[in-house]
Amino acid sequence: MTHFHDGFVELYETHFPRVQRFLDRLSGDPVLAADIAQDTFVRLYRRGAPPDQPASWLITVALNLLRNTRSTESRRRRLLTASRGEAVLADPARGPDDTAEAGDERRRVRAALARLPERERQLLLLRGEGYRYHELAAALDLNPASVGVLLARAKRAFRAAYEERG
Numbered sequence: 001m002t003h004f005h006d007g008f009v010e011l012y013e014t015h016f017p018r019v020q021r022f023l024d025r026l027s028g029d030p031v032l033a034a035d036i037a038q039d040t041f042v043r044l045y046r047r048g049a050p051p052d053q054p055a056s057w058l059i060t061v062a063l064n065l066l067r068n069t070r071s072t073e074s075r076r077r078r079l080l081t082a083s084r085g086e087a088v089l090a091d092p093a094r095g096p097d098d099t100a101e102a103g104d105e106r107r108r109v110r111a112a113l114a115r116l117p118e119r120e121r122q123l124l125l126l127r128g129e130g131y132r133y134h135e136l137a138a139a140l141d142l143n144p145a146s147v148g149v150l151l152a153r154a155k156r157a158f159r160a161a162y163e164e165r166g
Helices: 002-027 030-047 054-089 096-114 118-128 133-140 144-165
Strands: none
Touching (some): 002 030, 096 144, 118 133, 118 144, 133 144
């Protein structure tokens, strides 16, 4: 463990300033850059072994963390903006009939999803949660090039199952 620790300290001293500067220039946010650079090295330490190509590994991890952070922040802003917009522009509170309709709609969606093959259901649900194509491919052990086609098929199958019950 001492050997890894010493190697880690050397990598940290050599690469941390470069990674942080790169992230700062890329993001324009020095605090975010410092946080992501630090998280990158925490991941390296938890890995417990140096990668074959430390510089490229560190940059790849740092870029992925930055991308994830931006994606999360973007999603959060969209949700907050939509939520605020709904609060300002909201219709009056739903009556019992509207609430019943919403419940019926949820049941129809669930029933349509239940009729789909497992892989199509998983694709749609994961995509609905915001997963990207490459994440879908990795999570479901699919060829990344086929995710778009499979997702389009799943959407068509869902639409057909949904309309069938309508």
